[in-house]
Amino acid sequence: MAASSSKPVPLLKDELDIVIPTIRNLDFLEMWRPFFEQYHLIIVQDGDPTKVIKVPEGFDYELYNRNDINRILGPKASCISFKDSACRCFGYMVSKKKYIYTIDDDCFVAKDPTGHDINALEQHIKNLLSPSTPFFFNTLYDPYRDGADFVRGYPFSLREGVPTAVSHGLWLNIPDYDAPTQLVKPHERNTRFVDAVLTIPKGSLFPMCGMNLAFNRELIGPAMYFGLMGDGQPIGRYDDMWAGWCIKVICDHLGLGVKTGLPYIWHSKASNPFVNLKKEYKGIFWQEEIIPFFQAATLSKDATSVQKCYIELSKQVKEKLGTVDPYFVKLADAMVTWIEAWDELNNSAEEKTTENKAPVAAAK
Amino acid sequence: MSQVIINDNEVDIVIGALHSDLTTFMNAWKPVFSRFHLVIVKDPDLKEDLKIPEGFSADVYTKSEIERVVGSSTSIRFSGYACRYFGFLVSKKKYVVCIDDDCVPAKDNAGILVDAVAQHIVNLKTPATPFFFNTLYDPFCKGADFVRGYPFSLRSGVDCALSCGLWLNLADLDAPTQALKPSQRNSRYVDAVLTVPKRSMLPVSGINIAFNRELVGPALVPALVLAGEGKLRWETVEDIWCGLCVKAICDHLSLGVKSGLPYVWRSERGNAIDSLKKEWEGVKLMEDVVPFFQSVRLPQSATTAEDCVTEMAKAVKEQLGKVDPMFSKAAAAMEEWVKLWKSVGSA
Numbered sequence: 001m002a003a004s005s006s007k008p009v010p011l012l013k014d015e016l017d018i019v020i021p022t023i024r025n026l027d028f029l030e031m032w033r034p035f036f037e038q039y040h041l042i043i044v045q046d047g048d049p050t051k052v053i054k055v056p057e058g059f060d061y062e063l064y065n066r067n068d069i070n071r072i073l074g075p076k077a078s079c080i081s082f083k084d085s086a087c088r089c090f091g092y093m094v095s096k097k098k099y100i101y102t103i104d105d106d107c108f109v110a111k112d113p114t115g116h117d118i119n120a121l122e123q124h125i126k127n128l129l130s131p132s133t134p135f136f137f138n139t140l141y142d143p144y145r146d147g148a149d150f151v152r153g154y155p156f157s158l159r160e161g162v163p164t165a166v167s168h169g170l171w172l173n174i175p176d177y178d179a180p181t182q183l184v185k186p187h188e189r190n191t192r193f194v195d196a197v198l199t200i201p202k203g204s205l206f207p208m209c210g211m212n213l214a215f216n217r218e219l220i221g222p223a224m225y226f227g228l229m230g231d232g233q234p235i236g237r238y239d240d241m242w243a244g245w246c247i248k249v250i251c252d253h254l255g256l257g258v259k260t261g262l263p264y265i266w267h268s269k270a271s272n273p274f275v276n277l278k279k280e281y282k283g284i285f286w287q288e289e290i291i292p293f294f295q296a297a298t299l300s301k302d303a304t305s306v307q308k309c310y311i312e313l314s315k316q317v318k319e320k321l322g323t324v325d326p327y328f329v330k331l332a333d334a335m336v337t338w339i340e341a342w343d344e345l346n347n348s349a350e351e352k353t354t355e356n357k358a359p360v361a362a363a364k
Numbered sequence: 365m366s367q368v369i370i371n372d373n374e375v376d377i378v379i380g381a382l383h384s385d386l387t388t389f390m391n392a393w394k395p396v397f398s399r400f401h402l403v404i405v406k407d408p409d410l411k412e413d414l415k416i417p418e419g420f421s422a423d424v425y426t427k428s429e430i431e432r433v434v435g436s437s438t439s440i441r442f443s444g445y446a447c448r449y450f451g452f453l454v455s456k457k458k459y460v461v462c463i464d465d466d467c468v469p470a471k472d473n474a475g476i477l478v479d480a481v482a483q484h485i486v487n488l489k490t491p492a493t494p495f496f497f498n499t500l501y502d503p504f505c506k507g508a509d510f511v512r513g514y515p516f517s518l519r520s521g522v523d524c525a526l527s528c529g530l531w532l533n534l535a536d537l538d539a540p541t542q543a544l545k546p547s548q549r550n551s552r553y554v555d556a557v558l559t560v561p562k563r564s565m566l567p568v569s570g571i572n573i574a575f576n577r578e579l580v581g582p583a584l585v586p587a588l589v590l591a592g593e594g595k596l597r598w599e600t601v602e603d604i605w606c607g608l609c610v611k612a613i614c615d616h617l618s619l620g621v622k623s624g625l626p627y628v629w630r631s632e633r634g635n636a637i638d639s640l641k642k643e644w645e646g647v648k649l650m651e652d653v654v655p656f657f658q659s660v661r662l663p664q665s666a667t668t669a670e671d672c673v674t675e676m677a678k679a680v681k682e683q684l685g686k687v688d689p690m691f692s693k694a695a696a697a698m699e700e701w702v703k704l705w706k707s708v709g710s711a
Contacts, residue, residue, distance in 0.1 A: 113473065136654070137566035139528060139623050140535060140550070147552055149545070152538040152597065153567030153604035155650045168499065175500060178512040185509065190500065192507055194556040201564035206497035207513025241513040260499050284516060291496070291515045 009122050010129070013038045016099040018121075019091030023047040024105060029056050031108050035119050039101075042091040044069075047083060064090060072345075079337040084230025086239030088210065092217060092224050093342050099128060100221070101214040106269035110172045113193050123263035124167045124214035127197055131161025132257020134202040142197040142259070161199075165220040165256040166247060169212035170194075171267040176209045178237075178284070179277035182270070197261040202252045205294055208244020212265045215247075219256055222306045223247045225338040228331050235286070235327070236279030242331075245294040250309045253299045282325075289324045293317075307339050314339075368486045375485060376577075378403045378451035378462045382444065382595055384412035391417055392468040396479050400461075403451040405430070407595075409443045425450060433708055439697040440586055440704070444595050445570060446602055449586035452577065453708055459488055460581075461574040464597070467628040470532045473553050483626035484527045484574035487557055491521025492620020494562040501556040501624070521559075525580040525619040526610055529572035530554075531630040536569040538647070539598040542636035557624040562615045565657050568607020571597065572628045575610075582705040583613045583669045587697040588690065590645050598639035601646040605694065608657045613672040616662045652687045656680070673702050 018039050020026065023046045029036065033056070041061035045053050049065035069090050070077045080090050085104065092100055101121055110118045130144040136158050143150045143159070150159055175190040200206050215224060223246050226239035251258050297316060303309040318332035377400050379386070386404070390397065394417075402422035406414050408430060416422065425433075430442055430450050442450050448462055461481050469477045490504040496518050503510045503519070510519050535550035542548070560566050575584060588605035614621050660679055666672045677698035684691035 135565075135658075137560050137564050137623070139530065139566060139569065141554060147548070147550065149535075149537055149541050149548065151567050151569065152536050152541075153569070153601060153607075153650060154538075155654050156647055157651050158654070170499065175509070176512050177509060178514075181509055181512075188507065188509065190507070192505075192555055194501060194554060195552055196554045196556060200497055201561050203563045204497050204561035206499055207511050209499070209511070209513075237512065244513070260497075280512075287513070287515050288517055291518075 009126050011038060012099060012125055015097055016101060016125070017042050017091070017095040017097040019044065019088055019095065019100055019102040020105060021046055021085040021088035021091070022053060022105045026053060026055050026105060028105050028108060029059065033058070035109070035121050039121075040097070042095055044088050044091045046085065046087045062094075064094070073341050076337050076341040076344075079225070079228070079334040079341065081226065081229045081233070081239065082231040084233075084236055084239060085210070086226035086229040089224055089226040089243070092221055093345055095217060098216065098218050099125070099214065100217050102210060103265065104211045104267075106267065107171070107211055108266040108268055110264045110266040118263050118265070120169060120212065120263035120265050121214075124169060127167035127259045127262075128164050128214060128216055130164065132164045132199040132259055133158065133161045134199050134252070134257050137201055138198075141261070142199070145197065162255050162257050163216070163219060164259055165216050165251050166208075166258040167214040168206075168208055168258065168260040169214070169263045169265060170261065171209075171211060172264045174267040174270045176211065176267070179273045179280050180284075182273035182276065186273070193264060194261065197259050200248070200258045200260055205245055205248050205291065206258075206260065208240050208247070210240030210243070211267065212263070213240070220247055220251065220306055222339055222342045223250045223310050225310075225335060228327075228334050233327070234325070235282050237276060238280070238283045238287075241283075241287075245290070246310065246313060249294055249297050249299070249313065250306060253303065253309060254306070286324060290321065293320055307343065310339055311336060368489045370482060370485045372399050374458045375400045375481065376403050376451075376455040376457040376460050377401070377481065378405065378448055378455060378460055379465060380445055380448035380451065380462070381406045381410065381414055381465055382447075383465050384410055385415045386465060387415055387417050389465045389468065390420060393463075394419060395477070396469060396481050400481065401457070403455055405442075405447045405451040407444055407447045425454070434704060439693065439700045441589055442586065444593060445597070445600055446586040446589070448570070449584065452581060452584055453704065455577060458576065458578050459485055459574060460577050461485070462570070463628060464571045464630070466633050467531070467571060467630045470627040470629040472627075473555065478626050478628075480529060480572065480626035480628055481574075484529065487527035487622045487625075488524050488574060488576050490524065492524040492559040492622055493518065493521045494559050494615070494620050497561055498558075501558045502622070505557065522618050522620050523576065523579060524559075524622055525576045525614050526568070526621045527574040528566070528568050528607075528621065528623040529574075529626045529628060530624065531569075531571060532627050534630040534632055536571055536597060536630075539636045539639040540647075542598070543640055546636065553627060554624065557622050560611070560621045560623050565608060565611060565654070566621070566623065567604050568610065570603030570606070571630065572626070579619060580610060580614065580669050582673050582702060583610045585609055585673060585698050585701050587694040587701065588649070589693070590649075591690075592645060594639070596634040596639055598634065598636060601649060604646075604650065605653070608653065609673070609676055609698075612657055612660055613662070613669060613676065616666065616672060617669070649688065649690060652684065652691075656684055670702050670705060673698055677702075
């Protein structure tokens with residue numbers, strides 16, 4: 001039986017970083033101020049590093065442009081995309097926090113059907129702090145939500161659930177359609193507020209959108225690589241998709257959960273469908289090969305950590321998708337580079353923490 | 365999305381009468397039911413005569429009719445909630461909608477009465493998408509579509525064979541849960557229909573369902589009967605067993621199962637605490653069946669629902685028979701059901 005959660009949701013303000021990729025400006029943060037002001041922001045500035053991105057007053061942040069990325073990663077910076085919001089994953093790598101929330105700079109606060117502003121971050125935290133149920137579908141959706149529960153017939157042995165690694169939010173107004181659909185339905189707006197959070201069952205893949213996404217960095221961080229997109233690459237707008245397929249295979253393997261549904265944000269900007277079509281074009285064909293690859297992908301018993309899983313996956317990508325296009329060989333190599341960079345940046349952070357702890361203990 | 369046209373002649377509404385007085389129930393559903401043919405099956409254990417209001421086109425089946433049609437079948441019991449399956453057997457229509465007799469129409473978020481039958485038929489007549497999850501739920505719904513990243517080759521979907529609806533007010537919770545939360549009522553109207561992905565198991569509640577009889581009729585099996593089987597939903601798992609079988613069969617035949625809308629309004633009945641004594645048997649059995657349904661694979665040669673039920677029965681007998689004699693009985697009932705379906709159901 002699920003426990004009811006009428007106690008307040010913890011803020012996690014010292015345990016969560018908000019990662020925002022931007023090339024324009026951060027005006028959208030003004031609307032989010034009441035919800036974001038207490039959190040640390042990691043801004044990843046894409047495009048021209050000489051441009052100065054103004055961050056609204058009062059926010060605590062660190063900002064990285066391309067020069068910073070090159071300086072910090074050296075030759076390994078090659079795995080971070082340029083001229084594509086995929087560069088945001090650099091933010092995941094440099095974060096020192098347990099949780100990440102990432103949001104696009106054209107996403108605003110949405111209203112629920114009662115007209116109240118939706119605190120998207122709070123909902124993501126609720127999602128991440130409560131278990132997932134990937135082994136058996138609950139017809140009343142997330143059983144841990146107030147007012148919901150497991151239905152009759154749901155095996156009791158599966159009611160504890162598993163830890164939630166990812167919380168995938170949705171969008172009102174401009175829906176996340178691909179270019180062909182945008183061309184056919186340029187005026188379609190998502191007005192349907194679906195009051196549900198649900199676990200995506202084990203064995204099922206989904207299109208993960210990076211516009212409104214939160215995850216437990218300790219559980220799945222290293223697998224959140226957003227691939228090689230943008231400048232010099234044959235493809236764009238598949239960064240989050242790629243990460244989504246990888247994390248789902250890995251979460252299924254490691255017994256972690258992925259939730260989708262609430263919270264909604266208000267997506268204001270419809271990107272140009274013709275520009276999108278150019279970026280997505282190859283992806284539309286390639287995904288017909290990529291999907292069966294991920295559906296069939298299995299990881300060995302030795303793959304007991306996210307990094308090990310990811311490296312194994314990269315080998316399979318090279319072997320099986322390398323024949324589709326040489327891009328995948330490059331991508332597989334970049335996946336390895338990413339893990340190397342992640343471990344370098346994050347293991348040394350762990351060492352520092354250990355060093356700092358000792359003197360404090362001695363002082364006592 | 366093209367407009368779905370509902371043909372009156374394609375639909376049967378099957379009602380399992382566990383209460384003798386159906387007046388309130390049927391009058392509440394009149395605006396929705398009156399254009400369709402009804403198959404009313406009286407629980408053979410019910411002593412009183414049925415009271416059915418005017419204004420419906422209905423065929424009524426009682427104990428004597430059931431015995432006449434089914435003959436001296438020994439492994440299948442049509443008592444209690446299982447009486448509905450007799451209705452599924454004798455129906456001649458393509459689509460069957462079945463709602464428990466303690467449910468009335470619900471209201472949606474706009475306060476409008478939900479036409480549960482129409483929603484079920486729309487679910488059944490539009491494709492399902494079991495091979496890849498769409499984050500905007502049913503892509504064939506007006507105002508929705510497939511999202512970026514959804515493979516194009518999977519966008520035509522497959523036929524939907526089963527539509528599982530939900531319940532406002534008294535949700536279909538088990539007895540322990542309801543007993544511990546006696547005032548919990550479901551007031552959340554989730555405006556979505558979604559396809560339950562392939563290989564994902566789910567608890568199918570018989571309270572509010574619809575199916576394509578031509579595609580999966582025989583796969584809805586009245587097979588698993590608890591020793592303490594009762595007249596309350598808390599005292600049965602026949603629909604849960606049936607649903608696990610249907611889902612495995614749909615996965616094998618590349619058919620879809622949807623869950624979500626429509627909602628019905630379910631009223632109070634019975635006492636969860638009283639039912640607790642009977643509930644545990646069902647709970648224990650559920651634990652035994654999960655690994656079985658997770659791994660069951662049907663042979664390629666099984667290409668029809670009948671074949672699948674036969675194969676499923678074999679697998680149940682072999683793998684679950686030794687766990688509990690209840691399963692051997694269920695397997696026997698499933699085999700019997702296929703025979704019955706072939707002689708009566710396909711006539």
